[in-house]
Amino acid sequence: AAIGDTFSKGGNVIIPSFALERTQEILYFLREGLAAGQLPANMQVFLDSPMAISATEIFRRHPECYDDDSARLFAGGDDPFGFPGLHFTSTTDQSMALNIFHSGAVIIAGSGMCTGGRVRHHLKHNLWREHCSVVFVGFAARGTLARKIVDGAESVNIYGEEIAVRARIYTIGGFSA
Numbered sequence: 001a002a003i004g005d006t007f008s009k010g011g012n013v014i015i016p017s018f019a020l021e022r023t024q025e026i027l028y029f030l031r032e033g034l035a036a037g038q039l040p041a042n043m044q045v046f047l048d049s050p051m052a053i054s055a056t057e058i059f060r061r062h063p064e065c066y067d068d069d070s071a072r073l074f075a076g077g078d079d080p081f082g083f084p085g086l087h088f089t090s091t092t093d094q095s096m097a098l099n100i101f102h103s104g105a106v107i108i109a110g111s112g113m114c115t116g117g118r119v120r121h122h123l124k125h126n127l128w129r130e131h132c133s134v135v136f137v138g139f140a141a142r143g144t145l146a147r148k149i150v151d152g153a154e155s156v157n158i159y160g161e162e163i164a165v166r167a168r169i170y171t172i173g174g175f176s177a
Contacts, residue, residue: 002108002133004171006155007040010103011131011167016146018112019052022175024059024137026108027081028070034083041084046098047119048089048109056081056088099125112138114145123149124158132167137175 006013017023027047033039047053062073073080089095095118098107107125109119117137126132127149148156150171155164 002168003039003043006131006133007098007104007167011129011133012101012103012126013106014110014119014122014126014132014167015106015137016064016114016123016134017049017052017108017110018110018138019049020055020111022112023047023049023052023108023110024056024081026137027056027083027086027117028079030086031080031083034085041102043102043106044087044104045083045106045108046089047086048095048098048107048122050090051173052108052110053088053090072099075077077083098122102129103131112136112146113140113151120145120158123156124161124163127156127167128160128164130166130168133170134167135170137172138171 003013015026017026030039030045034041060079063071070080089098096103107122109122110117111119114123116118123134127134134149136146136150140150145156149165149169153165155162
């Protein structure tokens with residue numbers, strides 16, 4: 001619901017995520033949502049994490065490690081981590097180019113607790129925008145940027161700049177161990 005609503009209002013969705021397993025789960029569920037018609041068909045998803053991209057490629061190379069449902073997807077020729085509109089941004093230049101998107105992008109980037117990584121840049125460019133959304137899909141420890149945002153901070157400091165928190169904030173606890 002956060003994705004469709006955010007796109008209809010002219011915003012982006014930022015998903016801070018851990019590179020290993022969590023990101024692949026998110027890709028799987030986005031793929032399922034698209035297949036079921038629950039997400040916008042023209043959705044553009046950017047996986048902006050070199051480590052998560054590498055991990056996803058390793059996951060793809062080892063379908064023998066999956067449960068029966070995922071194994072059936074592979075056997076049928078489907079990629080549980082791929083779908084139309086998915087883009088891998090591995091270089092710094094590709095990551096910075098995502099700043100041109102003011103609407104219609106889902107950006108998945110690390111780190112999950114927003115303590116480092118590319119997600120901090122995406123938050124800086126989108127957190128102040130009331131039509132954007134940030135979806136937290138994992139645990140956020142006390143003292144982290146993620147926890148401050150989840151707890152309702154009105155503004156946060158990112159790279160020495162005070163950024164207002166105007167984006168809609170969502171948490172999905174089912175992904176976290």
